[in-house]
Amino acid sequence: MSFAMHVPILAIAAPLLGAFSLPLMAKVHHRLRDLWAIIVGAFTVAMIVTLAVQVFGGGIQVYTLGAEAPDATLGPEGFPIRITLVADAMGAFMALISALLGGAALVYALGFAQDGKGKTLSMSLLLLLWAGMLGLKLTGDLFNFFVFLEITTVAACGLIAYRVWESRPPEAAFKTLVMFILGGLMVLLAVALLYGEYGALNMAYLSNQIGGGLIDRMALGLLVGGLLMKAGAVPMHMWAPDAYGEADANTAIVLVANTQAGLYGLLRMLFTLYGGAATPEVGWLITSLGALTVLVTVLMAVVQHRLGRLVAYGAVSQIGYMLLAAGVALVTVGARPEFGQLALQGSVFHMINDAACIGLLFLCVGAVHRATGTGDLRSLGGLAHTERWTSGFFLLGALALAGIPPLNGFASKLMIYQSVFMLSPILAALAVLASILLLAVFVRAFQGAFLGPRQNVVSKPPSPAMLIGMGVLAAVVIAFGLFPDVMVRHVVAPAAEALWTGRDAYMAAVLGG
Amino acid sequence: MRLLTGEGFWSPLVWLALAAGVALLAWALRSRGRQDYKRGTEQETPFLSGEPMPEGVHVGGQHMYWGFVEALRPVIDRLRAFHSGVVSDYVTWLVVMLAVVFLVVMLS
Amino acid sequence: MIGNLPFVAAMVLVVLGLWTLMTRRNLIKLVVGIVLIENGVNLLLVSLGYVRGGVAPIYTYAPEGTPVDIPMVMPTPQALTLTSIVIGVATTALLLTLAVLIHRHRGTLDVRKIRELRG
Structure with a gap:
């Protein structure tokens, strides 16, 4: 019984506890609250990094709740009845993404959110959302998956809507909440169907049993439908720009992580739970939805005039790239050719790259908002004269997102283009076209807001905490851009491998043998 | 130091070296200068789409x-x-x- | 046939809820539609665990004089349903709060007029 065994549950418990104790700390003093938030955030990040080191070094970590020993997954009759947490390479990779965005958002919120304007609320809901995402990524139990999905739903919509004195945030939150509840109920319906069929909720056990019968397929349809909505695929994406565009900067980047958690859930269901039963047709569906998502959202981004909403459409379009490549991997999962694996690696690598550059862009939008009090491209201009750091970070994030070498977006997009090209040259051409349009969108945003003569009175420069938050993400953008091979070899390839061929290892880790 | 991408590979450091070479070439060309540039004449006034513009005009993002x-x-x-x-x-x-x-x- | 009635009822509830969401204009009615879907799913969950002629799954409260291998309904779906009901209460409360806020700002509950975010 060493401390290291309990890392998976500590990673979830720390932000959960922090979320509920933060308002109490705020009652004492606001400095105590800030200190507590830093302690909780640092502890969570430390736990996630420890978990990642354990998983990438020593294989899948299993933690059973309520058992005598954390590795006693099976009950007395050799049947997994307890709730398990299973951290494989993919889960640990997603936890790292949430650590990156959650940590950056928390630090940024220290300097960005204002006392008396919901700073305590936003920070505690942020920790709650972080806890929900971590649970979603580490759980090995299907009903727990649903519960954590609902925790993220409530926390995310609370985060969107907490600025109740404005009229748009509650509207965005209502729309998002309706969609999230429906998606969650679809997942619950699928869980109920699978439980009725097999009498179990453990994902490894179910994965062993699922054969592709009628009930299995109905459950698959419900899971794919619900999680595609959560990931923001066109035409179910419409909540996403509304929510990202209206949320605060620090909220928006955690929402991006939350969307990626939905995408992770989709990949987990398709590759691990239904690994033996998913057909190429589902892969084609996801590929075409990905291509549609990329094109539609980029065209919508061209005509936006509010900076936040423009970046929000950019964020949704990146989900399209991930879906596109993941669909290619699904189409080819039966034959397992080289390029299918490459596509999955590209998709997984693009997740963390997108997290870093979209996060950076949203944080810059927040800084612009704070400096000028507006986010409207029609009245902004010339901010680069005074906001040097913000302009630099925005340019960096925009170039990385559009896939300009040598930044990180280029490396993963190159992998996606080449693998999609092997399956269908037309789809690859569409993806490249959308990337060019994306560059145009961000050139327009950068020129409109930052270049030219001064147009706005800059009242508040970004505070040091905000600069640290942006700096962390910018460092990640540059580091992953300059050394993508290191990242891919040591982290991305094992994570993609866990989905591509890791199903048997996943089952063996939980069920034994 | 190479990221294999199916058909070929991608190495940011090689790309940076090439980009530095191109930048050096561009700087060398630019430093030769233009003989017909004269300071203080109307060549210095800003223009937009061929029309003379007063200083301080901003082409907003929406345009x-x-x-x-x-x-x-x-x-x-x-x-x-x-x-x-x-x-x-x-x-x-x-x-x-x-x-x-x-x-x-x-x-x- | 009669044993399948709960499943049919659950499906009817889900479809009615979706229909409400797609056609009604009042925000409160949308919330009611979501609650209908939730109840449908909960009904499905709880009826999955029912065993014909079974008793409540509590050993110490089993009826007197019954054999040891008495059928008991499955306890897990009931636990799942309880959890799901609690989650449903939380989300419904949040939805109603947001509806109140929207009404405060706009003075209307008509979904077709609450569309500041579009395009």
């Missing part, structure tokens, strides 16, 4: 790619109408997509 957007106007108008902002429409699209997913899953 860029005007032609592109105008050419795609029918498509973009339809896309904007599609994002109607009514919750019922969002739900309808969710139900439609669920039906499509079910069709694909059941028929495959």
